[in-house]
Amino acid sequence: MNKILVFIVALVSIQVYSQELFSIKNGIVIPAKEYSLWHFEDRDESIHEYQQIDSTTISARNGYSYDIRVFQHVKDDPDKEMLDTVFSKLEIVPRSPIVLLEAPNVLNKISFVNQGGWLRFNYWSFDPYSDNPRREIGDESFRYYHLSDDCIALVLRGWRDSVSPADLTLIVLYKNEAKLVYFVQKEITTASTEGDLVTIGLDTPVHDENEEDMISKIAHSKLILGNGTIILNDNYSVTDL
Structure with missing residues (x-):
């Protein structure tokens, strides 16, 4: 009986906290929620x-x-102090495989503008709310992960201030499409790969009810990328500070 109850609780938890960020229907990427940059x-x-x-x-x-x-x-950089670091526009041009081309490859330019700004992926430290934030090398503007043979996820990080975490942006590339599927304030803590799945840990500060500038808890979430989709396990646990 106890084992059955544990299974039911686990199943309910998955249903409550897990959601797919997008689906593909009739060859079109459908975000689970609309986001605006x-x-x-x-x-x-x-x-x-x-x-x-x-x-x-x-x-x-x-x-x-x-x-x-x-x-x-x-x-983005009026004082010219971050000439090669901060940016606010992506232009994506999908190109079809040669075997599919029955006519000249018409370039379909897709633009994303985030006036709040993105920064090169490793500009900020990772896991900033821990006792040991870490830095990584590399100057890529974003990271990308294969979700399947025909689908890729782009991951970008935005500005961070003393109170709020950096904006996290996910864009899905599928054939001739590019769609925004996630845009929230969450900090990346970890990224690990096991087989075809990538798990990205995320943290969000929870502010004290009485003192808004004080962080009293950290809410933990994670993204699971692979098998043709992205699954968000949102706020599945909370740590008191």
């Missing part, structure tokens, strides 16, 4: 306001590839 009304988004600071091409296992260009807006 930061947008300010007073910013000029003309092409001449941007300069390109990075570019790379990544490939899915099914033959699709994606040219990704990274742009910095003049207002």
Whole structure:
């Protein structure tokens, strides 16, 4: 009887805390929830306001590839102190496999603008709420993970301040699509790979009920990437500080 109760509790916990961030229906990526990147009304988004600071091409296992260009807006770094670090625009150009091309490859440019800004992935330390935050080497603008042969996830990190964690952004690439599927304030603590699955640990500070500037707890979440999807286990436990 006890074993049955334990199984039922575990099953309920999975249902309560786990959700897929997107699905693919009729060849289209459907985010489980709509998210909006930061947008300010007073910013000029003309092409001449941007300069390109990075570019790379990544490939899915099914033959699709994606040219990704990274742009910095003049207002991202008005004091010119982070010329090669902060950026606010991604341009993604999907390219179909040659075997699928019956006509010239028409380039479909997909843009994402986050006026709140992203930073190179390793700019901040990781696990900042622990006693031993760590730093990692590398200057990539984002990390990417294969979810399946035809699907890739991009992971980006934004600004962090003294109170709030950095913005975490997930974009899914699928064939000729690129869709925003997650945008929240959570800190990355760990990233580990086991077989075809990647698990990313996330922490969120919980502020004291009486003193808003004081952090009293840390809520723990995790993302599981693989098997064609991304599963969020949100706030599955809380640690008192």
